[in-house]
Amino acid sequence: MAPTTSPLADAAASAPHGLETRPSAAPRPAEPTPLADARVQLAEAVELLGYTDGLHQMLATPRRELSVAVPLRMDNGESRLYLGYRVQHNFSRGPAKGGLRYAPNVNLDEVRALAMWMTWKCALLDVPYGGAKGGVAIDPRQHSMAELERVTRRYTSEILPIIGPERDIPAPDIGTDEQTMAWMMDTYSVNSGYTVPGIVTGKPIALGGSLGRASATSRGVTHIALAALRHAGFEPARSTAAVQGFGKVGADAARFLAEAGVRVTAVSDQYGAVLNTGGLDIEALTDHVRETGSVVGFPGADALDGADLLTQDVDLLVPAAVEGVLHEGNAADVLAKVIVEGANGPTTPTADRILRERGVLVVPDILANAGGVIVSYFEWVQANQAYWWRADEVESRLEERMLNAWRHVLGYAEARDLSLRTAATALAVERVAEAHRLRGLYP
Ligand SMILES: NC(=O)C1=CN([C@@H]2O[C@H](COP(=O)(O)OP(=O)(O)OC[C@H]3O[C@@H](n4cnc5c(N)ncnc54)[C@H](OP(=O)(O)O)[C@@H]3O)[C@@H](O)[C@H]2O)C=CC1
């Protein structure tokens, strides 16, 4: 029988009574925003590549943006109205691709930034997509499964004119999951008159999803984290780590790191953090989160302030929650020597500069968390061919692509004395600009 509440709503319903969300970091100084951060990163790459202002403008500007109103009839009969967005930043290399986020603070500028990062990520990993992102400004924890289904179907209907397996292919992001993708696929298919599995990725396996997609981002983060630790002179089996965010990316990243021998000493979620310097039992912690809805109160650890997670004395820090958590107000206090960005946009340009000056190796989001879109690409290929691969095939192809990209970015950065972020962005931007040039769109 179909469940009547979502896993997210279940978690909220069972969260310890009175638990409040906590800031993910010490308060970030007022501006800039993720969009400003993304634009600074692009400008640095453009300067390095010596591009014209016209090409810079072309690369900076989303090709298509749609804002939609999403009315919701609540279970109690009341009505609400939510705002939703889909931004297609670029499709010069193929259909636009990127996740759908449900979070209360979603806004158009944030979605624009996330869409731009998707363009660079897809180009860097050489998957044949452009970049897109979507969002609805809604807190999924405040809604029943039935309400989330209605919101998802309505949002999908509103953006239907601009999505499609050859146009723009959504996937899960913060606050959405494979059930969300199943509703999107059904809504699109009903409107098409036939089943279109290639319209979304991150679907349930039973609907044509790929083995290995659910854990792909975290596996990719782990491949990169182990390579980066070794590059920085750390033996993973003697290293320690802290992970911010215990959702789809953070929880599995903590598990895979622990399986690789890394001592994961601290993790956090919206409600707070937990610390055990001897190493957290990630399996027991996962059970605790399933039962209570939060890492807070885990009996095998001490309580820690969420903001303090980022400044723990560990070798590796994996921010895997939201943007802008490492900023000029806390970058100097970070003790980790390696940062691997599971989240999109967790480090501001000012923090990047401070961390680089302090010798901290920052592996940027567009490389570190690309495992998700790589296996989304595999899923789309499998769905379009109606032929599915074994889990070990998916995982070995994922590892090969991640490590090839790591070596490529590292080599480019070292040859030019660049940060990994500037190197990765420049490599990606160059590929997108080349596509523009070949298609005749060079201004
Ligand atoms: N899912 C994917 O395949 C990919 C995701 N990403 C990026 O990874 C990051 C996490 O996404 P994902 O794991 O999918 O999302 P989830 O919704 O599954 O998990 C998000 C996690 O972050 C925590 N969190 C949310 N807001 C805050 C906050 N303000 N402060 C502290 N913690 C917070 C949540 O806490 P709580 O559990 O209490 O809600 C949760 O643990 C995002 O930046 C996303 O864009 C990047 C590539 C692919």
Ligand SMILES: O=C(O)CCC(=O)C(=O)O
């Ligand atoms: O799997 C995808 O298509 C995109 C995942 C995503 O949103 C991201 O990489 O940020």
